[in-house]
Amino acid sequence: DPGAADHDEL
Amino acid sequence: MNIFRLTGDLSHLAAIIILLLKIWKTRSCAGISGKSQLLFALVFTTRYLDLFTSFISLYNTSMKLIYVACSYATVYLIYMKFKATYDGNHDTFRVEFLVVPVGGLSFLVNHDFSPLEILWTFSIYLESVAILPQLFMISKTGEAETITTHYLFFLGLYRALYLINWIWRYYFEGFFDLIAVVAGVVQTILYCDFFYLYVTKVLKGKKLSLPA
Numbered sequence: 063d064p065g066a067a068d069h070d071e072l
Numbered sequence: 073m074n075i076f077r078l079t080g081d082l083s084h085l086a087a088i089i090i091l092l093l094k095i096w097k098t099r100s101c102a103g104i105s106g107k108s109q110l111l112f113a114l115v116f117t118t119r120y121l122d123l124f125t126s127f128i129s130l131y132n133t134s135m136k137l138i139y140v141a142c143s144y145a146t147v148y149l150i151y152m153k154f155k156a157t158y159d160g161n162h163d164t165f166r167v168e169f170l171v172v173p174v175g176g177l178s179f180l181v182n183h184d185f186s187p188l189e190i191l192w193t194f195s196i197y198l199e200s201v202a203i204l205p206q207l208f209m210i211s212k213t214g215e216a217e218t219i220t221t222h223y224l225f226f227l228g229l230y231r232a233l234y235l236i237n238w239i240w241r242y243y244f245e246g247f248f249d250l251i252a253v254v255a256g257v258v259q260t261i262l263y264c265d266f267f268y269l270y271v272t273k274v275l276k277g278k279k280l281s282l283p284a
Contacts, residue, residue, distance in 0.1 A: 069122045072135055
């Protein structure tokens with residue numbers, strides 16, 4: 063999903 | 073993971089630890105906005121709910137747990153253990169003016185209309201303005217303890233380093249998250265005035281005090 067947030071970042 | 077992201081995270085951690093140690097060692101939370109700390113606890117709580125749904129790395133999980141635990145410990149020290157030293161008379165920023173608009177915006181502008189994603193978006197927006205009660209408090213009293221300014225410096229530096237991280241990721245990974253970037257720019261801009269005072273006063277050995 064290109065729009066989803068990156069939850070790797072804090 | 074690039075060097076800017078890593079130093080950003082470490083800068084964030086340094087800020088959190090500096091604040092905890094300052095309160096613990098002096099047995100006082102004078103000059104610290106409990107409202108900002110409550111907002112940061114809310115930021116971490118709503119952002120890291122994905123701890124329950126997905127595992128990314130040991131680093132990711134540990135840092136999230138440390139941030140959450142430290143932010144709750146800070147709130148506990150301010151509102152419970154050292155409540156007598158809490159300067160509530162100067163901590164008068166109306167947080168509902170932040171939480172309500174930010175809550176509305178996270179429903180309107182998000183990556184995906186799902187509960188976890190909306191809460192993540194809420195936390196990103198809220199973090200960008202959560203320091204305002206603290207800055208408002210400093211502007212009201214006209215001064216800040218030097219250790220408090222170190223805390224603010226590392227807290228501001230963290231998001232500035234994330235901005236460089238996002239530029240890096242855009243060029244080398246094709247990654248771009250508009251929500252995080254816009255909120256991160258707003259967050260960093262809010263610190264600019266403080267950065268100026270920090271460099272021109274605190275780093276030259278003077279106390280941070282504002283003209284009356």
